[in-house]
Amino acid sequence: MPQVPFDDRGLAYGDGIFETVLMRAGKPVLWPYHYARLARGCARLNIPLPSHEQLQEAWQDKPTSELEVLKLILTRGSGGRGYALPDVVAPRLLSRRTPFVVAPERWQQGVSVRICQLRLGYQPLLAGIKHLNRLENVLARQEWQDSAIAEGLLADADGNVIEATSMNVFWQQAGELFTPCLARCGVAGTLRAALLDQGVVRETTLPLNALSNVERLWVGNSVQGIWPVSVLINESGSVLQSWPQATHDPLQTIGHRLLGYLSSPSQAGT
């Protein structure tokens, strides 16, 4: 396993970014979106962007299984006096591939999601990018231990829904599909980016107190795909809303096509 030294700024300050990429038969899925987000993160933090070629080295070895997860970490490297940058920045690029861990099959038909008490703070300079300062997500994920709950739902300080602990959020209202605007906090996922790009979803605002009125709710990311939410649990553990299993799930179909998950039952005949 790769290592970083004590003075690496990724360790010292979370001064870096990462990507978690689904690998199918040794090839990265949605790679242009991952690379675009890396580029945005590097621009925002002022870290030199590695070339496509440098990044491609991370998947040169033969895959050990059909589906793998590639994690890339790019730190600003070592050095500097305190927070000040070193005179010469030498970023450190690390990668690791592990077999894909399958989620419970029934989650494809619907998951339980719990609203977290933690409220995301606003930092527009860091919003959207996948930086290494993830303590809010770590704290939010500690709010429940029940393994039947798939994800926690995170709202901002004004009580607007932003994301799930490790996924983005989507909902249907008056037949249209939406996802939260992430200008002030949250991570802009690559599956979300692809869905926005294709005009499948658009950005808007969803207050927590409007959640029980949405026609459908989903969580999703570029590794697991799209899960419909069947049960929404509030901060104190009570069921706030539930949605029946849909016979037809167009968002999941599109999402799973984007990721190459074609064998999912919900996509049959679409």
Added chain:
Amino acid sequence: MPQVPFDDRGLAYGDGIFETVLMRAGKPVLWPYHYARLARGCARLNIPLPSHEQLQEAWQDKPTSELEVLKLILTRGSGGRGYALPDVVAPRLLSRRTPFVVAPERWQQGVSVRICQLRLGYQPLLAGIKHLNRLENVLARQEWQDSAIAEGLLADADGNVIEATSMNVFWQQAGELFTPCLARCGVAGTLRAALLDQGVVRETTLPLNALSNVERLWVGNSVQGIWPVSVLINESGSVLQSWPQATHDPLQTIGHRLLGYLSSPSQAGT
């Protein structure tokens, strides 16, 4: 130099805390305050607190110089699936001692400080502790390159002064000494904690637009001590306010006594 593996959560998420401790003749200065802050950080993040004995191993070797800086990093250790904690948490404690790097001698008489454009976000769950999610400080420190500027001044989203990039802030108003309240953002320094403990300063709020009215302004931490601010520069680089050099600086005297800096000229005869 110690290393951490790729899957260490300190690297992956900034899931940990750190301390920077002044070592005088091989002994940590203000240690009870550092240990208290470590304990608060561990409690807040739910990381098992190392014992005094485990921590003391960091300064068992003979010192290489009279003044050193000890940096301790405590991460939650390896593992877990995504943000979820591993079944067994095995924290990783790392330390490194380096010689103290002396700041320009004239900074004891007064420093230039620049107001940063970045506004600190609010996250009461993380405020005060010295966690590893420090991208706000890293970004703020990139706002200037002029080595004559000692520190950047950071305000919160409401425009209240919170801290300096790597120091706390103190000011005098109507003869009394104050420091910002850090309930929603900022790092609660150990020198600041000692000054609060002794009743030398008390917490209140200082809007940016009231800065030019304060009688005196200081920045300080437990390694460098207390520096009076002589010139305050605004976000666009213009001088906002300047203060004459004081013949007598009681805050610096108390601060430097706490750190064992007794030979500083400003402390003569006090």
